[in-house]
Amino acid sequence: MNQHVPTPNAAEPAFEILPNAGDVVALVEDDSTTRLLTRAWLEGAGYTVTEFDSERAVRESTGAAPSVACVDLGLGEQNGFDVIAYLRERDPELSIIVVTAERAVDTAVAAMRAGAYDYLTKPVDRDRLLLSVRRACERRRLVDRVKNLQSELGTGPLTGAVVGAGAAMRELSRQVERVVESDVAVCLLGESGTGKELVARAIHRGGPRRSGPFVAINCAAIPASLQESELFGHERGAFTGATQTRLGCFERARGGTLLLDEVGEMSPATQAVLLRTLQERTVRRVGGSQEIPVDVRIVCATHRDLRSEVDAGRFREDLYFRLVVYPIHLPPLRNRVEDIPGLVTHFLDKLRARAAHSVRGLSAEALDALSRHAWPGNVRELENVIHRSVLACRGQEIALADLPPDLRTTHVAEPESENDEELLGGEGEVVTLRELEQRAIRKALRVTRGSVGRAAKLLGIGRATLYRRLAELDVSPETVGRIVA
Amino acid sequence: MSAEWGGRGHSVPPGVPTLSERRLNDIERDVSRELLVELAALFVSDVTVRLERLSDAVSKRNAQRAAAFVHALKGAAASLGVLRLHALAQRLEEHVERDDWSATDEALARLFSEFAQARIMLGTLGTDGRGSASASTQLADAELASGEAASAAAAPAAARR
Numbered sequence A: 001m002n003q004h005v006p007t008p009n010a011a012e013p014a015f016e017i018l019p020n021a022g023d024v025v026a027l028v029e030d031d032s033t034t035r036l037l038t039r040a041w042l043e044g045a046g047y048t049v050t051e052f053d054s055e056r057a058v059r060e061s062t063g064a065a066p067s068v069a070c071v072d073l074g075l076g077e078q079n080g081f082d083v084i085a086y087l088r089e090r091d092p093e094l095s096i097i098v099v100t101a102e103r104a105v106d107t108a109v110a111a112m113r114a115g116a117y118d119y120l121t122k123p124v125d126r127d128r129l130l131l132s133v134r135r136a137c138e139r140r141r142l143v144d145r146v147k148n149l150q151s152e153l154g155t156g157p158l159t160g161a162v163v164g165a166g167a168a169m170r171e172l173s174r175q176v177e178r179v180v181e182s183d184v185a186v187c188l189l190g191e192s193g194t195g196k197e198l199v200a201r202a203i204h205r206g207g208p209r210r211s212g213p214f215v216a217i218n219c220a221a222i223p224a225s226l227q228e229s230e231l232f233g234h235e236r237g238a239f240t241g242a243t244q245t246r247l248g249c250f251e252r253a254r255g256g257t258l259l260l261d262e263v264g265e266m267s268p269a270t271q272a273v274l275l276r277t278l279q280e281r282t283v284r285r286v287g288g289s290q291e292i293p294v295d296v297r298i299v300c301a302t303h304r305d306l307r308s309e310v311d312a313g314r315f316r317e318d319l320y321f322r323l324v325v326y327p328i329h330l331p332p333l334r335n336r337v338e339d340i341p342g343l344v345t346h347f348l349d350k351l352r353a354r355a356a357h358s359v360r361g362l363s364a365e366a367l368d369a370l371s372r373h374a375w376p377g378n379v380r381e382l383e384n385v386i387h388r389s390v391l392a393c394r395g396q397e398i399a400l401a402d403l404p405p406d407l408r409t410t411h412v413a414e415p416e417s418e419n420d421e422e423l424l425g426g427e428g429e430v431v432t433l434r435e436l437e438q439r440a441i442r443k444a445l446r447v448t449r450g451s452v453g454r455a456a457k458l459l460g461i462g463r464a465t466l467y468r469r470l471a472e473l474d475v476s477p478e479t480v481g482r483i484v485a
Numbered sequence B: 001m002s003a004e005w006g007g008r009g010h011s012v013p014p015g016v017p018t019l020s021e022r023r024l025n026d027i028e029r030d031v032s033r034e035l036l037v038e039l040a041a042l043f044v045s046d047v048t049v050r051l052e053r054l055s056d057a058v059s060k061r062n063a064q065r066a067a068a069f070v071h072a073l074k075g076a077a078a079s080l081g082v083l084r085l086h087a088l089a090q091r092l093e094e095h096v097e098r099d100d101w102s103a104t105d106e107a108l109a110r111l112f113s114e115f116a117q118a119r120i121m122l123g124t125l126g127t128d129g130r131g132s133a134s135a136s137t138q139l140a141d142a143e144l145a146s147g148e149a150a151s152a153a154a155a156p157a158a159a160r161r
Helices: A032-044 A055-059 A080-090 A105-113 A126-154 A167-179 A196-206 A224-232 A268-280 A306-311 A317-323 A337-354 A364-372 A378-392 A416-424 A433-447 A452-459 A463-472 A477-484 B021-030 B033-059 B063-080 B083-097 B101-126 B133-145
Strands: A024-028 A048-052 A068-072 A095-100 A118-121 A186-189 A214-218 A257-261 A297-302 A326-329
Touching: A024 A032, A024 A055, A024 A080, A032 A048, A032 A126, A032 B021, A032 B033, A032 B063, A055 A080, A068 A080, A068 A126, A080 A095, A080 A105, A095 A105, A095 A126, A105 A118, A118 A126, A167 A196, A167 A326, A186 A196, A196 A214, A196 A257, A196 A297, A224 A268, A268 A317, A306 A317, A337 A364, A337 A378, A364 A378, A433 A452, A433 A463, A452 A463, B021 B033, B021 B063, B033 B063, B033 B101, B063 B083, B083 B101
Parallel strands: A024 A048, A024 A068, A068 A095, A095 A118, A186 A297, A186 A326, A214 A257, A257 A297
Antiparallel strands: none
């Protein structure tokens, strides 16, 4: 198609010659003449245009997500307002420019109320259209930028996850540095509360996909029956309640990073679909037939020992090798107690930013108590403890008395290396798997000071399972107290 | 305002040209001559179909479908600058909204004849003979003003009923 070349004498708008590469404009117009003309104008200005001649075509679209949509209100016998509602449900930040032959004021008001960004009447003036589209694209970029910044601020600064100069954190930083620039599949391994999502965000922000979205899904929080729909999306009518087509995490993370948190909790059926997706680099929405290309960096995280899950037949080995190309172990807080003072300072600063407080630090006794705690909930637990202590503190220094009661009594965190030795038996000693299980359970109960829920979490099993195991060991809740003592 | 325009409102003022010279020139300048010709051909083929469907809806007194078809036709005419067709479509849309089927039938007949004129003039856009849009629009105005526009070649479906 020939494109209009601005002449020096022509009073052309400045945006005519500005490249708009990358901005996709969805054009919803049932009249082919208007569609062809509008498309020519938009493409001449550098936009990528996707055309739709009906509401149905919009609903069936699988192409790139647009920055702006130009929607004709009079789509034959269909209603353009339905298209607007659908587009806004799919992407609430989409800028929609309404184009119509209807000049009535009430129609314009209704369009704006429906969420239209601008309202143009036919015959549309080319410069007016391009100006509106340019502004809508600029608005979209600003919204995306603000969202990214809010996302970064909302989850805490990156340094919050890597506070500390201890050897464990220095090693973690080195490992992260090695993988940020590549697309290698990283698996973050660590207990709950060690900051797996923060490290995943750090990998995203440090790499070439930083301008793309970061999407996280916690597989443990999604029922097995909904995992496929959440990950890969679904088509309208795919199942009862699927009233609209919905993009899955893969499509929403296009061009960015997808964190599959607690990937060890993924159902076998979803594992199979995920494997195919990773192999083919395409997704097929539930109920759909089209293969949709996706370009996404995958980072997964789990508190489980995935290798053991594979051995136990609960996790596909082929998927394991796809996901765990570069494992990164996040150290538990009890193994890096030297970082506690720095983390406390960081959390005090963070709390001060939220609500003024006069606490400046910790007393020696309080710090000592924190350093000797087992921290089964890791950094997340420490943050919670500091928050509670600040509320209790009446001076400028958190005293031992300001700490939660369970931290005031001495509980010594046991060095992991010694426990490993104890668990596995001495040199030359071979313990039975049943004995090993018993020792692991007793250790977990010691570390968590008898908390069955937290012990179960540390062991990677459900609370009910731990109760069953305790019953098999003939250990009553009272006995649990004795174990701790 | 002429009696014809102010009467039952089936037609448009004679001062309104068939094609908008300014719109056509703008499209040619902003995009290309080739695209303008392509648009004209697309418009003709599209409106031919739409008129048939509109005629069918009107004959069945289906106001919803008739309104939808004439609205789309109006939008297409506005986009390409087919002024008289656009004005007539606007009139017809109003008649349909008022359920005035007698006026709708008459307006539809005029719409067919108006389209026949527009079709001829749009056809000249692709020929070397088209020096500018103004010649075509002036011709159209003269024809319509002399009442010769109601071309027998464009016998509307309404008339066939």
